[in-house]
Amino acid sequence: MRDLILIAPSVLMMAAPILIAAMGGLVSERSGVSNIALEGLMGIGAFTAASAHYFMEAPLGSGSVWLALLFAAIAGMAVSLIHAFASVSLGADQVISGTGINLLSIGVPVFLAQIIFRMERTQPFRIGMMPGIGGVYPTAYIALAVVLGTWYVLYKRPFGLRLRACGEHPQAAAGAGINVARMRYIAVMASGALSGLAGACLVLTQTIQYTQNTINGAGFIALAAVSFGRWSPKGVTAASLLFGTAVALAIYMVNVESLRVLPPEFFSVLPYLITLATLVAFSGKDWAPKAIGKPFDKGRS
Amino acid sequence: MAEKGLKDYKAPKKLDAYRLLEVFTASDGRMSILVVLLGFLAGTIIVLAVGRNPGNMFAALMQAMTGWDLTRGVWNIRYVGEWLALSTPLILTGLSMGFAARAGLFNIGAEGQYIVGLTIAQFGALYLPQIPVLHVVLCVLLAAMGAAIWGGIVGWLKARFNASEVVATIMLNYVAFYLSRWVTMAIPGANTYKTPNLPQSAQLDAGFLQLFTNGSNLNYGFFIALLSVLAYWWIMERTRLGFSLRATGLNRDAAQASGINANRSAVVSMAVAGAFAGLAGAVVALGSFNFGRVLSGLDNYGFSGIAVALVGNSTGMGIGLSGLLFGLLASGQPLMQSRGIPKEITLIISGLVVVFVSLRAGVRMFIAWRRRLSVAAAEALDA
Numbered sequence: 142m143r144d145l146i147l148i149a150p151s152v153l154m155m156a157a158p159i160l161i162a163a164m165g166g167l168v169s170e171r172s173g174v175s176n177i178a179l180e181g182l183m184g185i186g187a188f189t190a191a192s193a194h195y196f197m198e199a200p201l202g203s204g205s206v207w208l209a210l211l212f213a214a215i216a217g218m219a220v221s222l223i224h225a226f227a228s229v230s231l232g233a234d235q236v237i238s239g240t241g242i243n244l245l246s247i248g249v250p251v252f253l254a255q256i257i258f259r260m261e262r263t264q265p266f267r268i269g270m271m272p273g274i275g276g277v278y279p280t281a282y283i284a285l286a287v288v289l290g291t292w293y294v295l296y297k298r299p300f301g302l303r304l305r306a307c308g309e310h311p312q313a314a315a316g317a318g319i320n321v322a323r324m325r326y327i328a329v330m331a332s333g334a335l336s337g338l339a340g341a342c343l344v345l346t347q348t349i350q351y352t353q354n355t356i357n358g359a360g361f362i363a364l365a366a367v368s369f370g371r372w373s374p375k376g377v378t379a380a381s382l383l384f385g386t387a388v389a390l391a392i393y394m395v396n397v398e399s400l401r402v403l404p405p406e407f408f409s410v411l412p413y414l415i416t417l418a419t420l421v422a423f424s425g426k427d428w429a430p431k432a433i434g435k436p437f438d439k440g441r442s
Numbered sequence: 443m444a445e446k447g448l449k450d451y452k453a454p455k456k457l458d459a460y461r462l463l464e465v466f467t468a469s470d471g472r473m474s475i476l477v478v479l480l481g482f483l484a485g486t487i488i489v490l491a492v493g494r495n496p497g498n499m500f501a502a503l504m505q506a507m508t509g510w511d512l513t514r515g516v517w518n519i520r521y522v523g524e525w526l527a528l529s530t531p532l533i534l535t536g537l538s539m540g541f542a543a544r545a546g547l548f549n550i551g552a553e554g555q556y557i558v559g560l561t562i563a564q565f566g567a568l569y570l571p572q573i574p575v576l577h578v579v580l581c582v583l584l585a586a587m588g589a590a591i592w593g594g595i596v597g598w599l600k601a602r603f604n605a606s607e608v609v610a611t612i613m614l615n616y617v618a619f620y621l622s623r624w625v626t627m628a629i630p631g632a633n634t635y636k637t638p639n640l641p642q643s644a645q646l647d648a649g650f651l652q653l654f655t656n657g658s659n660l661n662y663g664f665f666i667a668l669l670s671v672l673a674y675w676w677i678m679e680r681t682r683l684g685f686s687l688r689a690t691g692l693n694r695d696a697a698q699a700s701g702i703n704a705n706r707s708a709v710v711s712m713a714v715a716g717a718f719a720g721l722a723g724a725v726v727a728l729g730s731f732n733f734g735r736v737l738s739g740l741d742n743y744g745f746s747g748i749a750v751a752l753v754g755n756s757t758g759m760g761i762g763l764s765g766l767l768f769g770l771l772a773s774g775q776p777l778m779q780s781r782g783i784p785k786e787i788t789l790i791i792s793g794l795v796v797v798f799v800s801l802r803a804g805v806r807m808f809i810a811w812r813r814r815l816s817v818a819a820a821e822a823l824d825a
Contacts, residue, residue: 238796247789
């Protein structure tokens with residue numbers, strides 16, 4: 142138990158980006174647009190933050206980290222526009238356009254790094270984000286704010302009600318005077334901004350530069366958390382914390398005496414296995430938004 | 443009335459941008475050509491935008507395809523061999539994605555099925571008796587079978603529990619990745635990145651191919667890919683199984699109503715898809731490396747296979763051709779890098795092509811809308 146408390150700050154550090162990205166996925170999917178591009182958008186955000194911070198670190202000092210977070214969110218949002226345009230305006234297959242963004246995000250950051258830094262990763266920055274009281278990084282508080290904000294907007298504001306209506310029954314929502322396309326655009330762009338922010342949080346706390354393996358499945362874990370958390374902010378938060386713990390244990394288990402009998406891969410694989418198990422266990426009732434993945438066509442009833 | 447008007451309407455023969463668009467979108471094959479051209483155009487613009495010479499990019503692709511180095515005027519057939527060798531796993535993972543797509547399933551899991559095939563092939567190479575020919579054949583077959591089971595699980599989850607194949611395959615990709623690391627590192631003599639060398643009897647190396655291609659990496663795996671393309675075409679177009687899979691993909695309910703077991707289709711299509719990806723894993727493991735690998739990251743062949751199948755319109759021939767195209771991009775990478783073009787431009791082109799494929803529904807919508815508009819105008823004139 143004492144061991145677990147000792148690694149608690151690490152767990153929060155690993156869980157925060159997953160949580161933030163998962164909230165992005167939640168918002169997008171509740172509006173009816175599936176978003177498997179979380180992984181790619183996180184990569185774009187991580188690259189943007191790592192490069193921006195490298196250049197701003199010296200002139201701006203500690204303020205640089207926060208600007209880097211902002212730039213990452215903007216970059217994520219900009220790239221998510223591709224997904225929004227394809228899936229909302231053109232009624233394209235959302236899995237295909239998401240895959241396209243994921244493929245792009247393998248190439249674009251390293252391509253730009255080769256142009257800017259003349260190597261296949263970003264130039265390492267000197268100091269990332271500094272941990273606060275008890276070794277907890279500010280990203281944990283950012284994640285908390287994102288969760289509370291998402292919950293408040295989705296469940297306590299008329300806007301959130303409308304957004305969720307677009308994901309359950311867009312025809313009815315349109316009938317009630319809601320601009321479905323506009324709502325979905327906003328939702329996809331919000332998920333892009335949050336994924337970009339998540340990628341920035343990851344790169345600024347867990348490493349010192351962007352490389353091709355920086356994200357390494359964190360976005361897919363976030364996607365799993367949305368599904369395992371059954372598309373509710375509470376559930377997704379719990380799922381993200383659980384998955385974050387598993388990811389942290391895979392790395393820090395060497396410090397925990399009682400866990401050394403297991404290989405680290407055991408913990409790495411847990412989030413995926415748990416999600417698979419829940420796909421089966423909760424198969425009777427479909428928790429996903431009803432209209433998820435379906436393009437909205439005004440003419441259909 | 444409007445329907446009849448639409449059918450009778452002939453587009454004007456005048457050659458303008460719109461007419462060009464209409465010609466290109468008339469068939470899936472032409473659409474793919476348009477999408478690829480757009481991808482290369484965008485890639486050229488990006489290279490220009492960062493101040494590099496796109497001519498170098500095309501010179502590199504030219505050299506990768508024909509072996510001619512235009513800048514130095516030297517010819518080396520080895521590059522052709524490397525091109526075909528790199529196309530091999532892409533064709534196979536493309537077939538994997540395409541086979542599931544024809545049955546209406548989106549197989550993002552080719553990456554995981556590829557890893558399962560690769561891992562099993564490595565184990566077979568190290569532990570099966572080293573009988574010439576038989577050893578390597580067994581390794582390849584076992585890899586395909588193991589990956590077929592890995593893919594079949596997804597089909598079964600879909601059929602039995604109606605679990606989303608997209609989520610399930612993404613999860614299984616990473617399960618396969620970490621399991622592969624775990625079991626491969628447990629092999630005696632393995633360290634954190636490689637196992638002991640694989641015996642010669644388990645390798646796909648073909649001496650005569652290396653002789654013809656000046657020592658390239660081309661191996662028997664290429665014939666596996668060719669046979670797989672043929673098998674794919676034959677199953678899809680010439681067998682009852684293929685027909686029932688395609689029927690399920692086009693309209694699940696109608697297929698079910700006419701006596702096709704849609705659940706069986708899901709399991710079979712995912713299992714065959716897995717087998718193709720598993721072959722890709724075996725080809726890479728036994729053809730390109732002489733030691734077993736402990737994977738440190740995803741090889742991304744499975745994800746590239748999605749692009750291959752989308753551009754190839756999920757037909758056997760189409761996937762073969764588009765696999766060669768993406769293989770060309772891959773084999774051009776080092777040649778571009780040495781000419782001052784960051785090699786990731788090829789990944790950007792692949793990604794853009796997939797994005798453009800997703801946009802093509804929109805292009806068709808635009809054409810239909812334009813056509814309706816002109817029909818309405820013609821009718822108004824008649825009246």
